[in-house]
Structures are given as C-alpha cells and as structure tokens.
Amino acid sequence: MTAWRRLVLAMVCGVAVASIYAAQPVLEPMGHDLGVPPGLTGWIVAAGQFGYLAGLVLLVPLGDVVDRRRLIAAHLVMAAAGMTLTASASASWVAFSGLAAAGMFAVVVQTAVAYAASVSVPAERGRNIGVVTAGVVVGILGARAVSGALAEAWGWRSVYAVLAVLSLALAALVLLVLPPEERRSRPTGNGRAVSSLGGLFGQRLFLSRGLIAFFLFASFGTLWSGLSLPLTDAPWQLGESQIGLFGFVGLAGALGAARAGRWADAGRAAPVTGLALALLILAWAAIAQLPWSLWMPIVGIVLLDFAVQAVHVSNQHLLTTAHPDRISSVIGAYMVFYSLGSALGAATTTAVYAAHGWTGSSLLGAGFAACALAVWAADRRLSRCGPNGSARRPLSWNASVAPQASVPPSSNSSSQQSS
Incomplete structure (x- = not known):
C-alpha cells in the first residue's frame, strides 16, 4: 500500500x-x-x-x-x-x-x-x-x-x-x-457469505464494537443533522453557504484522527476508544454553547470529529484483525450499526430541538456518547473477567497472535480464537 x-x-x-x-x-x-x-x-x-x-x-x-x-x-x-x-x-x-x-x-x-x-x-x-x-x-x-x-x-x-x-x-x-489481491483462502459462495453474517451478532467483540458504533454515529448524526437549526436562528441567522463552512471545520478534526490507525497498529485500539469517547462527551459541552458563542462550538466540532474518526478506525482495525478470512462481510455487518445510528441521530435531533432548543439537542448528543462509553467500559470489564485473559486477545494484533506466533494471521483458528 x-x-x-x-x-x-x-x-x-x-x-x-x-x-x-x-x-x-x-x-x-x-x-x-x-x-x-x-x-x-x-x-x-x-x-x-x-x-x-x-x-x-x-x-x-x-x-x-x-x-x-x-x-x-x-x-x-x-x-x-x-x-x-x-x-x-x-x-x-x-x-x-x-x-x-x-x-x-x-x-x-x-x-x-x-x-x-x-x-x-x-x-x-x-x-x-x-x-x-x-x-x-x-x-x-x-x-x-x-x-x-x-x-x-x-x-x-x-x-x-x-x-x-x-x-x-x-x-x-x-x-x-x-x-489484484492474493487470496489466502478459497472463497465461498455469496449466499454462504451473506448467511454467515448472522453468526457475527453472537460474538462479543463484534456486538460490542457494533453497539459502540451505533451510539457513536447517533451522536455524530445529532450534530450534523441539527447544526443548521440554531445557526439559521437568532442571534446568528447564517446563510446556507456560511453554514456549509462548518463542514470544513469538522474536516480538521476528522483528518487529524488518521493518526488513530497508527495507535491501533501499536496495540492501543481499546484504550484509545475509551479516551476518544470521553473526549466526545467533553466536545458536546463546548458545542452546547452555540446559542451564545461561535468559537467554543467550533472547538467542540473539531474535537467531536476527531473522536468519532478515532473510534471508527479503531473499531475497524479490531474487527478486520479478528476476522481476516471474511473482511468484507464483517465490515458490511458493522456498518449496519453505523447506518442505523446515523438515522437515529438525524431523526431525533430535530424533534428535540423543536421542544427543548439546542441545549436539548446537545444533551441528546452527549447522552449517545455516554451510552457508547458505557458499552466500552462493560466490554473492558468482561475482557478482564475472561478465563486466563483469553477474552482480551482481540484488543490488539499482537495479543491476538501472540499465543500462536507461528500461525498466519489469516488462519481460521486464529480468527476464531480472536473472536
């Protein structure tokens, strides 16, 4: 690459x-x-x-x-x-x-x-x-x-x-x-690939990371589907082109989070997820100041997009490492959580804003972030309680292959053990 x-x-x-x-x-x-x-x-x-x-x-x-x-x-x-x-x-x-x-x-x-x-x-x-x-x-x-x-x-x-x-x-x-790719294993039919998606939802790693993504992107959708409402309202009353510039503000944070991939390669995907989710909640505290200030929300938007991207990259790193034999299937199933979460944030933020203003929408976004952090904390607790620490192996590449250093990362046994 x-x-x-x-x-x-x-x-x-x-x-x-x-x-x-x-x-x-x-x-x-x-x-x-x-x-x-x-x-x-x-x-x-x-x-x-x-x-x-x-x-x-x-x-x-x-x-x-x-x-x-x-x-x-x-x-x-x-x-x-x-x-x-x-x-x-x-x-x-x-x-x-x-x-x-x-x-x-x-x-x-x-x-x-x-x-x-x-x-x-x-x-x-x-x-x-x-x-x-x-x-x-x-x-x-x-x-x-x-x-x-x-x-x-x-x-x-x-x-x-x-x-x-x-x-x-x-x-x-x-x-x-x-x-072109060099396939390490013989591919199965598409029907079997689709039907195998159901089995993923019974695995702790996939389900926990999927739920984190669900609440993560619900928080993301709450911001970007509702941000134009307070900006077009008093006291700012910005036009469409001016509101569009806030998208570039978000890019600064999101592109900065590309570094999260290197942290994941170093085996720090799990702690980075927890820190990023805590940062996401903090970002909403700044974004909530929008009715009175523009600069604080701008800082909050940068932090929010940084946190969202850092968690998203960490999630995908862990899942593709744990399932190297069906990367496309696991990413497709994971993104279902992303889509549903984004839809939930977009659908709820406008209703909450109409009833409780931007303060209500900000509390909604922070609440989604807190739910994601709670899922992460529960998963970490379950990992520590696993027999002989085996449940913690998916948390990094080194941890997932250390007990079987001689086995290629694409082998089925390594994938199942990581799961």
Whole structure:
C-alpha cells in the first residue's frame, strides 16, 4: 500500500459517500424541480440511505468471493449510472430510483476499506484503514459545501453529473493503480457469505464494537443533522453557504484522527476508544454553547470529529484483525450499526430541538456518547473477567497472535480464537 494507492482509495470513499449526502444542501430546489411536496423532501435523502442499507447486506459480502479491485471498479460504474439517472430525471420516481441505485452501490466504501485491510501487512493495517476512511469523512462533510456551490452556479443536477464523471474516472484509475489481491483462502459462495453474517451478532467483540458504533454515529448524526437549526436562528441567522463552512471545520478534526490507525497498529485500539469517547462527551459541552458563542462550538466540532474518526478506525482495525478470512462481510455487518445510528441521530435531533432548543439537542448528543462509553467500559470489564485473559486477545494484533506466533494471521483458528 503506497501513499498513492491509499489516496486513490480515499478518493473512492469520498466520492461514493458524497452521492448520499450531496442532496442535503439542495433539497429545496431539487424538490421544487421534481414536484416533491416540501413535507416529503426528506425522502430524497432517505432513498439513498435505504439503497445503502440494501447494499451493505447484498453487495459488500461479495468482496469475500471475488477480486475486490474489480468489484470496486464495477460498483463505481453502477453508482455513476444511478447518479446519471438522477441528474437527468424529469419525474420524482425516476430521481428516487437513481438515488436508491447510487446509494446501493455507494457501499463500494466498505469494499475499499476491506481491500486496504486485506493487502496491508499487520503492522500497517491500522494506518492504511485510517487514511482510507478519512476519505469517508471528507465526502460526508465536504459534500455539503461543494454541492451547495455547484448548485448555485449550475443547478442541482450539476452536482450529480460531476459525481458521475468522477466515479467513472476513479473506476478506470482503480484498475490501473491497484494491484489484484492474493487470496489466502478459497472463497465461498455469496449466499454462504451473506448467511454467515448472522453468526457475527453472537460474538462479543463484534456486538460490542457494533453497539459502540451505533451510539457513536447517533451522536455524530445529532450534530450534523441539527447544526443548521440554531445557526439559521437568532442571534446568528447564517446563510446556507456560511453554514456549509462548518463542514470544513469538522474536516480538521476528522483528518487529524488518521493518526488513530497508527495507535491501533501499536496495540492501543481499546484504550484509545475509551479516551476518544470521553473526549466526545467533553466536545458536546463546548458545542452546547452555540446559542451564545461561535468559537467554543467550533472547538467542540473539531474535537467531536476527531473522536468519532478515532473510534471508527479503531473499531475497524479490531474487527478486520479478528476476522481476516471474511473482511468484507464483517465490515458490511458493522456498518449496519453505523447506518442505523446515523438515522437515529438525524431523526431525533430535530424533534428535540423543536421542544427543548439546542441545549436539548446537545444533551441528546452527549447522552449517545455516554451510552457508547458505557458499552466500552462493560466490554473492558468482561475482557478482564475472561478465563486466563483469553477474552482480551482481540484488543490488539499482537495479543491476538501472540499465543500462536507461528500461525498466519489469516488462519481460521486464529480468527476464531480472536473472536
């Protein structure tokens, strides 16, 4: 994994996830043009989210069956087709179909992360995952600002046209730059890969990290789905372009957390998770000052995005280390928690803000963070209570392979023991 290859995968993630979130700043003109009533414009974003959930279950496990490099390119082409359909839509149902298709194939993000993990040597796995997933945050936060600027200049359709062109260009670049994978084990059928997802939910490591992700991204969604409400209200009354700049504030913290991958490589993923979740709660204390100050919330946003990304990278490092034989499946199942948590935060923050103002939304976000910290603390306690300390082995790469140093990290016995 050279720096150039990591950059290509990060760009893939950024463009793919932008296809889901690009509609948020342009809902009003998009709904007006397509004849969608104002009360139903939220379904424009929801269409992509529903497609994304379907892709997590049906498409991501394919990465454990076929060459992930070719799969990344194919998914980018299909996502481009969905965005092209959206950009050219003259009726709402056509746009919804295109958005759902683009969202479904936006799960190329998880295939890209799985590829990065599978081709990395153990000592660099966390670092590579950290850099690649940084592209996801760039796509989520940057899409708000960039799509707003494009829509003002050339209309909302230009947003999806540009994303389609970028997706096609990246598909060609992936085939040129990335080397094919060297499979360490014989792949199974996709049906078996999908059916095996259920077994993951009975494993402590996967369930605890999934629940942490659920509450983590509920806290994340509480901020970014509700932030525009107090900013457009008194005393600030900011415009859409000014609000979009807050996305760049979040990027500073999220990109800084790429360092979390190196900490995970050093075997510190578990303590880093606890410290980052405590920092997340502290960040909400600063963000809650938004009705009276802008500078304190800006500091809080940087801290929040740093904490979220640090935990997210640590989670993926631990799970891909524990399940090297089915990386795509485990990442796809893990991201279901991410999607559900994000949806919960987005759905609740507006209702709480209407009833209790930004103080209520801030308490909600901090509460989600506290729940994630409680899950982490409970998991650490269970780890210490395990027989002969065996339950602690998934907490780092060295711990998971130390008792069997001669066994390759991809062996089934190591994976099961780590689980």
